[in-house]
Amino acid sequence: MNTDAAREPLVASMVRPFPEGGSMVRLAYRELSIAANGDKDQVKALGPLHMLPRPWDPPTCRRPELREQLWEWLEEVVSWLNREYTWDVAGAIPPCWPQHPHLMHEIAVLADQRRRAGLAFDSNAMEEWHRYALPAFADRMRNRLKDHCEDGHQGWPGRGRYARFTSDQTVHERQETYAADVRTTALGRKIEHKVEQESRPRLASVNLDTGELGDVPDGPQPE
Template sequence: MAGDQATQAGPLVVGFPAPGTRVQKAYHDLWDAQNGSEERKKKLGNPANLPRPWDPTTCLERGLRWEVWLWLDQVAEWINTEYVWEGSGGGCIPPCWPLHPHLVHELAVVADQRRRAGHAPTSDILENWHRYVLPGFIDRMRQRLKQSCDDDHQPWPSRSRYTRHTSEEGSALRLRAFEVDLFALAHDEDPRASGHQLTLLDGGDLIDPATGEVL
């Protein structure tokens, strides 16, 4: 009976999903930018401007961006299928992963690292992926999500802190602190070493305690 169930289940393991043609071309262009002919390198231009699938923010062409999302979704499903046995432990990538920027950034790198490992001539890189890359990703995901998205996607818990950080008052305070630093550089002195410090007042002005001058 157990043998029949195993036969009906299909392959014992499923291969890593291949990216679409546009993503593959992006990888090929990156390879050519380092290893291609001089003519090819010249045609590609500055390698820093090439899209990098492990950083979706660099994939600005719509077709390429779409393929990146589809590929990462396949990779998430593949990890859940091939590497997560006990789903209650928080090891599953949630279906709402695109709504979590930290998962988007990390999943793209995990997918890229696994793709590279599959192309390597030895198993060393794949062993590193099994030993460090994937467990590290899952551990960080557990820590950040906890149980918040086990059933339904939950709103961003840190939104209030983000709002305070980006508020006009918070932004002004940081900008004035930056100005204090630039003022010290302009006067070619280290306030910490000389004891000559500028004080940031509540109103946002700077005062030189040594002279009483308001800047």
């Protein structure tokens, strides 16, 4: 029998497992699990909970080592999605996805939800991911990208409009609108307070000898 490995056919797995992520990514998820399910001492040892990194929200991953592993994990996830769930090219995530902030945000959430579904003890979460999360992501991606990056990455089509949005003039106009709303709200509160004061019932005193009514001296009024 010939055992020459070079002459044996390569057997590829029919389906590939979902990427797990590096040690720092797994540690981040472990800390989040402790925050949600640990005892009082374990939770206290984590420090401020609002500072814990959330891999589904990349900006919260502030440590460089974790940030590096997060991008490596998401790169593996994108490759996995393009192989396991893409048949027509229209559904493929483009290779320039790291140059699209909207894709980076959404892929991180999609990866997190797929990871959670894979850890469940039944198939309900996986069915939800297949039925809602993945198709919704694909639809939003196609709607935003259209055909801009089919033959390579293209510059941001909305750059000019965003520049106008952040210009000094439009920022000033929005701030003036906000300030006008605050002034209107403050005036409305003053009017409400005045009406409330005028509509409060006033107490009267009764002279037990004569039966005459008189005003109660100024002071706290009943609510």
